[in-house]
Structures are given as structure tokens and as C-alpha cells.
Amino acid sequence: MLALDRVGKTYPNGVHALERFSARIKPGEIVAIIGGSGCGKSTLLRAIAGLDRASTGTVTLDDAAITAPHAKIGIIFQEPRLLPWLSVADNIGFGLSDLPADIRREKVDRALTRVGLADKAKAWPRELSGGQAQRVAIARALVPQPEVLLLDEPFSALDAFTRRDLQDHLLDLWKDTRPTLILVTHDVDEAVVLADRVLVMRPRPGRLFEVINVNLARPRDRASPLFENFKRHVLTALDRSLDRNIPDADPKSMAGEAMWW
Amino acid sequence: MLHSSARRVLAMTMSAELHVTRERADAIAAPPASARLRRYARPALGLLLPLGLALFWELWVWLGYSNGRLVPPPTKIFATVMELAKSGELTRHITATVSRVAAGFGLGVVAGTVLGAISGYWGLARQLLDPTVQALRAIPSIAWVPLFILWLGIFETSKIALIAVGVFFPVYLGVMGAILAVDRKIVEVGRIFRLSGPAMIRRILLPAVLPAYVVALRVGLGLGWMFVVAAEFMGASEGLGYLLIDGQQLGKPAQIVAAIVIFAILGKTTDWLIEVATAPLLRWQDAFGRQSGAA
Ligand SMILES: Nc1ncnc2c1ncn2[C@@H]1O[C@H](COP(=O)(O)OP(=O)(O)OP(=O)(O)O)[C@@H](O)[C@H]1O
Ligand SMILES: [Mg+2]
Numbered sequence: 001m002l003a004l005d006r007v008g009k010t011y012p013n014g015v016h017a018l019e020r021f022s023a024r025i026k027p028g029e030i031v032a033i034i035g036g037s038g039c040g041k042s043t044l045l046r047a048i049a050g051l052d053r054a055s056t057g058t059v060t061l062d063d064a065a066i067t068a069p070h071a072k073i074g075i076i077f078q079e080p081r082l083l084p085w086l087s088v089a090d091n092i093g094f095g096l097s098d099l100p101a102d103i104r105r106e107k108v109d110r111a112l113t114r115v116g117l118a119d120k121a122k123a124w125p126r127e128l129s130g131g132q133a134q135r136v137a138i139a140r141a142l143v144p145q146p147e148v149l150l151l152d153e154p155f156s157a158l159d160a161f162t163r164r165d166l167q168d169h170l171l172d173l174w175k176d177t178r179p180t181l182i183l184v185t186h187d188v189d190e191a192v193v194l195a196d197r198v199l200v201m202r203p204r205p206g207r208l209f210e211v212i213n214v215n216l217a218r219p220r221d222r223a224s225p226l227f228e229n230f231k232r233h234v235l236t237a238l239d240r241s242l243d244r245n246i247p248d249a250d251p252k253s254m255a256g257e258a259m260w261w
Numbered sequence: 262m263l264h265s266s267a268r269r270v271l272a273m274t275m276s277a278e279l280h281v282t283r284e285r286a287d288a289i290a291a292p293p294a295s296a297r298l299r300r301y302a303r304p305a306l307g308l309l310l311p312l313g314l315a316l317f318w319e320l321w322v323w324l325g326y327s328n329g330r331l332v333p334p335p336t337k338i339f340a341t342v343m344e345l346a347k348s349g350e351l352t353r354h355i356t357a358t359v360s361r362v363a364a365g366f367g368l369g370v371v372a373g374t375v376l377g378a379i380s381g382y383w384g385l386a387r388q389l390l391d392p393t394v395q396a397l398r399a400i401p402s403i404a405w406v407p408l409f410i411l412w413l414g415i416f417e418t419s420k421i422a423l424i425a426v427g428v429f430f431p432v433y434l435g436v437m438g439a440i441l442a443v444d445r446k447i448v449e450v451g452r453i454f455r456l457s458g459p460a461m462i463r464r465i466l467l468p469a470v471l472p473a474y475v476v477a478l479r480v481g482l483g484l485g486w487m488f489v490v491a492a493e494f495m496g497a498s499e500g501l502g503y504l505l506i507d508g509q510q511l512g513k514p515a516q517i518v519a520a521i522v523i524f525a526i527l528g529k530t531t532d533w534l535i536e537v538a539t540a541p542l543l544r545w546q547d548a549f550g551r552q553s554g555a556a
Contacts, residue, residue, distance in 0.1 A: 051449060069453050081450050085468040085545045095454040097464075124545045144454075 008056035016205035032195035040206020074146035080133035202241035365424025373432025381440025420492035427488035435477020
């Protein structure tokens, strides 16, 4: 269980990036965090990752306080951040240096096959496309089998087609070990297709604004009317979080929870 | 009638096909040929101008348009080199110069690397150390010569010290700058995987700094060769710099040009050695420089 208890962050320059953010996230749950630019999503994720310390409040994973990077918490950034001097295979095995070489190689090989890049094992990162590089980053984060995987707009630099492909792929990989996923995104479609819960944040200072449970069976059909309803619901919440009022397009979908079944 | 025209069409088609096949075979054979051209012809292209000039001057003197006394023709220079080589003098001078450069370069690299790494890694050390180093850097290194001679005597020590000073600054600046320029985002990857301090240095900082370090070494070596001449001007009994001075005092331009050519060859060779030795470590880099022939 990952517990965020009134997490707040004030940067040294006085910016209140985040205020009293609380949430409890169950093991294996997929949570999407969505909100306007600058509302503290990255700040929150970095606090959970232990990269920056929260100024107030606590982050705990199974009752252990997180104040520094933790072995059970992995993160994937917007950019792949591969080490350019390591081959694709060595990048994936980067977090496994404690393991004996043969076990490491076996895990890396399996991960390579799993992300469909078995033929790129010896390639340099510069020889990969953006989507391939992000796949390597996903594999690198997943091979140490984290219990919590944080993703900060992982697909936002990719084209729409590759993005969908990787969303499906991420879900597929998630099924292997079912880590908790916390995904920051700007893409409503992405949030609804992936998440069990969408947390909508509002800016200045960054706060939790609304929680939307996406009770849709997987695999989710992006074209179904139900899917559209959830999307509209998230969009409406986003708009209200920015203090802009739009008329509700479909009052029924505002229930947020399960609807007509 | 119909039969024969059909045959002709068939023959035409076949010959066309043959033609196409041959063309395709050419197309397949073409890349290796052009690659070979790129590999060997391009450097050869660079040799064209100096060889052409040398040949021109040789002919010019041979035809009697110039006596070639101040600018000796290539054959004369070659003869001078052979003469020096035969008497064993050449080896002695080259050994003297190369060992001075090696000692000075080694000292300069060690000092520059250690201090540059300290300044790059610890902010406090940088604030303490860097202003002083930068101030010293502003002094033209040749200005140290009289002081070094007073302190260290006229012999080897002062010469090596001067070369080391010349090598130190580019290495120091290169190492410090490279460490400061390491991408924070890449360092964060190391933090996420909870690397210890030494592991962070070994697995993230060193490889990230290496390309800039190689450049710094090459610049430092170039300065080392520059400063060895200055060092050998300040009174030496052997060395290529001595050959230069000796040639000037005894009016032997062929000896001067010979020494210059040997300097050029040694400088280029040692630079190339660094490049070749580090190339396997830098294979991951984008090969822009190599493709466009900048290297
Ligand atoms: N290192 C920092 N120092 C000072 N202020 C910062 C720092 N990082 C972020 N901020 C500020 O904190 C606020 C929240 O930033 P954060 O990066 O968390 O937003 P975000 O929700 O991730 O935005 P985006 O969607 O654009 O990525 C912003 O106002 C930003 O200017
Ligand atoms: Mg962000």
C-alpha cells in the first residue's frame, strides 16, 4: 500500500508547488494523475520516487517512509534517459548489477523479447526511434520488478499511433507482475484507457481536485460510448479544475461510478 | 511472319532483361567501390596539395630558377634527414624531445585531471581553487621560463615543468567543464537505481566525461609539442628544438626544415595514437566527425 499523507512541497524560490495531497493507492492499482500545466504533478511524482523530499507530509510504502530512491519504486520519465554509452541490453540491465552475470543476461533477454526489441540488443541508444527508446526505458524500469512504477508523461513525446501502441504494450507488461502504476498524463484518452482511478489536480497551489473511478472492464474499447462518457467526465472535471464552466454534455455520465448496468 | 516478330519481341525482352540484370549487378557492386574511394581517396586528396607544392619546388630548383639555398628542395631535406639518421644523431634528438614531451605531458595530465576532477565534483573546492587557476592561466606560459630556470636550473627539470604547465590548463579546464556539463537527467537515472558514490562516478560520470576528456588530452598534447620547442630554445644540447637553433646559427635551412617536418610527423602520430587508443571507448558516439572527415 502506497500512502500519501498531506504531501506538500514549497521550492526554495518560494513556489508552492503542492499542498496537502493525500491518497492511498492499493498494490496493483493503476492511477492516472491529470491536471493543467504547473499544477505539481511532476513535483508529486518526484516526491514519491524519493528524488526530491516533500517539505511537509509523508510518503510511505508499506509503512516505510520514502525519503530517498527506493528499490521497490521505479520511474520512467518523459524522455527515455538511456545511457548513450551502453548498448540497449546493458541499459536494460543497468539496475541489475547486483545479480550474477548469467541471471542478469537471462532477465535482460527476456525483457528484450517482451518489449519486442530482441534484434536491437547490441544497438546503441542513438540508433533507436523515439518509441523504441521509450520501450527500452520501460524495460529498464521493469526488470528489477518494482512494486510501484511511476510514469511522468511517458508517451507525450510520441506520435499518436506509437502512443497507443505503447499504452497497450504497457498494460500487457503490467499483467506480468502487476505493479502499482502511477501515471502522469495530459492525455484524457490515455488516462481513461489505462487507469482504475483518475486523480484530477488543480493548480496554484497544486491540490487534489477530484477523483474519478473508471469502472470499465479491460480490455477497454476506445470507441465505446461508455469510454466516451468517462472521457467527457474527466474533461469536465479538468475544466472545472481550471475554473472554467462548460455545460455538462451528458448529465448521466456525471455519476462517475458505474452507470446503467 | 507472326512467328518471327514474336521471336524478335522475345529476344528484345530478353536482352532488356539482361541489361537490367547487369545494371543491378553494377548497382550492387557500386557501394563497396565508392566506400573504398571514401576510405582511401579522401586522405589522398589532402596529400595532393603539399606533394604538388613539393614537386613543383623540386623542379623549380632543378631547372635552375632558384638556387634553393634559403628554401631547400625536398631531396636536400631528405638527404639531411638521412645523414642525421646514419650518424645516430637523429635518434638521439628525437629521443630527447619525445621523452621531454612524455614526461611533461604525463605530469600535466595527472595534475590537470586530479585538480579538474576535484573542482568539477566539489563546489567548495571549485570556489577555493578555480579563481587561482584561472588567474594563473591568464599568464602567458612562456613568461614562466626565467622563473623556472632560476628555480629548477637550466637542465631537464625546468623544461619538463614548462611543458607540464602548458598541458595542465587545457586538461584541467576540459575535465572540470565536462563534469559540470554532465546531464542532471542522466545522474538522476543513477540516483533512481541507488548507485553509491563510487558507482556513480564509475558508471555515470566517467563515461559521460570521456569524450570531452579525450579532446582535452589531444589539445594538451598539441600544447605539449608547442612548449617543448620553447623549452628546447632555452638552452639544450640535444632535441629537435636544438636542431632548429643549431640550424639557424650555422645557416643550415635544410636542417631546420627537416626538424620541422619531424615535429609535424611526431605531433600527428601521437595525436593519432590517442585517437586510436580511445576510439573503442567512444564507439557509442554519433560519428558525424568521422563521416565528414573532420577528425
Ligand atoms: N526545481 C524547481 N524549483 C522551483 N520551482 C519549481 C521547480 N520545479 C517545479 N517548480 C514549480 O512548481 C510548480 C509545479 O511544477 P511541476 O513541474 O510539478 O508541474 P507539472 O504539473 O508537472 O507541470 P507540467 O504538466 O507542465 O509538467 C510550477 O509552478 C513550477 O514552476
Ligand atoms: Mg511535469
